[in-house]
Structures are given as structure tokens and as C-alpha cells.
Amino acid sequence: xxxxQLSKKFNKNGYVYxxxxxxxxxxxxxxxxxxxxxxxxxxxxxxxSFLDKSDTDVIPWFPQLDGEKxxxxxxxxxxxxxxxxxxxxxxxxxxxxxxxxxxxxSNGQAWHQDCTSEDKCFFNxxxxxxxxxxxxxxxxxxxxIASSHKRGMIPPSALGKNIGDEIVISPxxxxxxxxxGNIWHKVLPINNNxxxxxxxxxxxxNTPDDIxxxxxxxxxxxxxxxxxxxxxxx
Ligand SMILES: O=C(O)CCC(=O)C(=O)O
Ligand SMILES: [Fe+2]
Numbered sequence: 001x002x003x004x005q006l007s008k009k010f011n012k013n014g015y016v017y018x019x020x021x022x023x024x025x026x027x028x029x030x031x032x033x034x035x036x037x038x039x040x041x042x043x044x045x046x047x048x049s050f051l052d053k054s055d056t057d058v059i060p061w062f063p064q065l066d067g068e069k070x071x072x073x074x075x076x077x078x079x080x081x082x083x084x085x086x087x088x089x090x091x092x093x094x095x096x097x098x099x100x101x102x103x104x105x106s107n108g109q110a111w112h113q114d115c116t117s118e119d120k121c122f123f124n125x126x127x128x129x130x131x132x133x134x135x136x137x138x139x140x141x142x143x144x145i146a147s148s149h150k151r152g153m154i155p156p157s158a159l160g161k162n163i164g165d166e167i168v169i170s171p172x173x174x175x176x177x178x179x180x181g182n183i184w185h186k187v188l189p190i191n192n193n194x195x196x197x198x199x200x201x202x203x204x205x206n207t208p209d210d211i212x213x214x215x216x217x218x219x220x221x222x223x224x225x226x227x228x229x230x231x232x233x234x
Contacts, residue, residue: 001079007086014149014183015169022074022129022174029070031131034196037061038101057107057190061099071097074129075200080176084202087178088125091205095124102195108140108187111163113154113216115181122207123149124181127200130171132193139191142169142177148184156233157218171197181212 001018010016038059063071074080075094084092102108114124134140145164148154155163163184171177179185187195203211214223214230221231 001083003083003086006083010087010178010180013146014180015144015146015185016178017169017171017175018177019172019175021079021176022077024174026073027129027131027173030129030198031196033063033068033070034061034099034101034131034198035194037063037066037099038194038196056109056112058100058102058109058187061101062096063099064097071198074198080127080200083178084125084127088202088204092125092202093205095201095203095209098199098201100197100199102140102187102190104190104192104194106190106195108189108195111154111184111186111218113182113184114179114212116214116216116221117149117152117182121204122211123203124207124212125202125204126177126179126181127202128171128177128179128197129200130173130175130177130197132196133171133173134195134197135170137191138193138195139189140195141188142171142179143167143186143188144169144179145184149180149182151184154184154216154218158234 006016006018038061075097114126117123132138143166146167148164168188169177201212210225213225214221217233219232219234220229221233222228223230
């Protein structure tokens with residue numbers, strides 16, 4: 001792995017996608033845990049008005065908080081640690097690991113930025129790993145606008161559908177997708193399967209823990225901690 005090259009690519013584009021990083025057997029073990037958990041926990045924890053207005057259909061799970069030790073294997077992976085340090089610099093820290101689950105035929109996620117872009121030094125880095133293949137048949141591909149992490153706030157809905165050249169990423173089982181929290185991104189609707197991704201979120205030095213509390217959608221700024229629409233944008 002050429003960490004310098006990958007880190008340059010990340011800084012330029014706001015994302016990096018790498019296939020075949022984690023073994024099939026590890027991904028199968030993760031996926032089994034995920035399916036077992038959601039077999040009995042597939043209720044939404046967000047309130048209905050948020051789900052409606054954000055057009056977002058995901059259910060989170062924090063497996064390490066439930067004592068699932070196997071989820072530390074990716075977090076402790078030395079390649080992932082080195083790449084993260086190359087991108088974020090010394091003093092970065094992990095926030096948590098979060099599985100995001102979507103049911104078959106659900107909406108995916110509308111265009112958004114995970115955090116606001118007022119202070120360029122502070123953002124979240126998503127380190128997403130995939131325990132299943134995601135493609136046109138399953139649905140749930142990720143769409144990004146390259147380099148949009150440098151373009152400030154995502155345009156409001158009123159500016160129409162086309163906000164740049166869309167790059168569709170269809171992650172393979174065992175792959176890693178690094179996404180800058182300011183990049184404009186969305187998840188396409190889910191088709192024929194459930195969808196799961198596992199995110200090892202982390203932040204540069206001195207970034208507040210609640211950096212992702214305010215999420216920027218094209219139609220609103222939403223604050224998760226008190227479930228409030230801060231700004232209507234359309
Ligand atoms: O689940 C994914 O592939 C990406 C979800 C997302 O928007 C994020 O992690 O910020
Ligand atoms: Fe996101």
C-alpha cells in the first residue's frame with residue numbers, strides 16, 4: 001500500500017476506494033453478527049418526521065458498545081491505522097464503530113454532508129468497510145461528487161438535480177471506502193437484499209466528539225442531539 005499516494009488522492013478527491021483489503025472469512029464473521037443483531041432489532045430509532053424529511057432509511061448499531069470484540073480487528077489493522085495517520089496527521093482518534101443497516105426496498109440516503117464545513121480543520125473521516133457486495137442488483141450504491149469536500153455547503157434542493165459529475169461506487173465485500181465528512185454523497189435506494197456497511201469513524205486532533213451532530217441535507221440542516229431542523233433550505 002502506498003500511503004502517501006492514497007493520502008494525496010484522498011485530499012484531492014475527498015474519497016478513496018480500495019478493494020480486497022479484508023479477508024472473506026473476517027467479512028463473513030462480521031456479516032453473520034450483523035444479520036443476527038438486526039434479525040431482532042430492525043426498528044427505526046430516528047423519529048418519523050426525520051426519516052420523512054431527510055429521505056433517509058438506515059438503522060444504526062454500535063457493536064463495540066455491545067461487547068462484540070471481533071469488531072476491533074479492523075480498527076486495530078495496522079494498514080488502516082497508517083493510512084488514517086497519513087491522512088489526518090498525528091493525534092487523530094477513533095470515535096466509534098457503527099453498523100448502518102437498511103432493509104430491502106428501502107430508500108437509502110438522500111444527498112448530504114455528514115458535518116458542516118465552516119472550519120476546514122474539523123471534520124469526520126468515515127472508514128467504511130463492506131461485508132457484502134453492493135451493486136446494481138442489491139441497490140444501495142454510494143454516489144459522490146469528487147472534490148466537493150472543498151466546495152462548501154451542498155447546494156439546496158432548489159438548485160435542481162444536477163450538482164456535478166456523479167461517481168457511483170459499488171463496493172465489493174472486503175473493501176474499504178474512505179469518505180471525507182464534507183463530501184457531497186448519497187446512498188441509492190435498496191433493491192433486492194438488505195444492505196449493511198460498517199463505519200469506523202475518526203477525526204483529526206482537537207475535533208469535537210459531536211462533529212457529526214449537525215448533518216447538511218439539500219433541504220435542511222438537521223441536529224441529531226435534539227432532533228431539530230435548524231434551517232429549512234428549500
Ligand atoms: O453506508 C454507506 O455506504 C455510506 C453512508 C454514509 O453516508 C456515511 O457513512 O456517512
Ligand atoms: Fe454520510
